Amino acid sequence: MSAAEVGTTSPGHAGPGPPGESPLVLAVDHLTKRYGSNTVVDDLSFRVEPGRVTGFLGPNGSGKSTTMKMLLGLAAAESGTATIGGQRYRDLADPARTVGAALESNAFHPGRTGRNHLRILADAVGFSTTRVDETIELVGLAHAADRNAGAYSLGMKQRLGLAAALLGDPPVLVLDEPGNGLDPQGVRTLRDQLRASAASGNTVLVSSHLLAEVEHLADDVVVINEGRLVASGALEDMQHAAALVRTPDVDQLVSALSDSGATTEHHERETVVVRGLSLEEVGERAFRAGVVIHELSAQAGSLEELFLGWTSTETPTQGGPPEPEPSRP
Secondary structure, X not given: OOHHHHHOOOOXXXXXXXXXXXXXXXXXXXXXXXXXXXXXXXXXXXXXXXXXXXXXXXXXXXXXHHHHHHHOOOOOOOEEEEEEXXXXXXXXXXXXXXXXXXXXXXXXXOOOEHHHHXXXXXXXXXXOHHHHHHHHHHOOOHHHOOOEHHHOXXXXXXXXXXXXXXXXXXXXXXXXXXXXXXXXXXXXXXXXXXXHHHHOOOEEEEEOOOHHHHHHHOXXXXXXXXXXXXXXXXXXXXXXXXEEEEOOOHHHHHHHHOOOOOEEEEOOOOEEEXXXXXXXXXHHHHHHOOOOOOEEEEOOOOHHHHHHHHHHOOOOOOOOOOXXXXXXX
């Protein structure tokens, strides 16, 4: 049984020390991973705090899955560290009772029923089979629990993976694309489970390409591109961290802001969106430059707009674009 599978069955709130002794922060610190000449993760640093859902975002091949594997001890880093509550996964006193993980949608024997798959995982760490039945109900898999998992649809496989990750009510959840293939009800169930887990003080890291769903789910986001961090922080703050400026002097305004480090996007004929400066700073610079302002207000952008901006303006790594991430074993 793999480390990821064992990690999905962890009951209780055990961690590096007694419950409540050390917050189970996920800390990635200057992490680098190469496959041959391809740098998949490049000096990456971020933190995932307890009590919040953190969305882990990036284009295909950006290094998200590799980062999660290093966090769980399934891949070795060239340099840097990835820790859970200050310790590497393999050094945790009881990793199987600390981290619930789902990195693949097919991490089961296709000839076993969903229920038997969960029973085997529960038995591996001495957890009651009563919890298996409870978790099956929790994720909405009761109608298919006694079918062979190999015949499951993608959405049903995702529900089984979520059930495995939630089986022991672990204090840390690490989930890679858990919403893929889910129907609207399944997406809602997933969201409710992850929000409830975070509300109880747990640490939740979820990678996803479903940006509209991440807007409903995540408190924080970490965005990487070509293995590098391009943005991180509270989602609500980031969505409002732009100024909408309406002015007849667009070119003069852009020129006045050119040395400030801000980014500008010319939308409609007299409208500019400015990122990287507060409303006060934009107003003061416009005033000093003699720019007439007809409107200056906070601009709430969608996560999709922000994501495309973050990932399309990042400078490519030396040596050309990276190859796709290696397929998972």
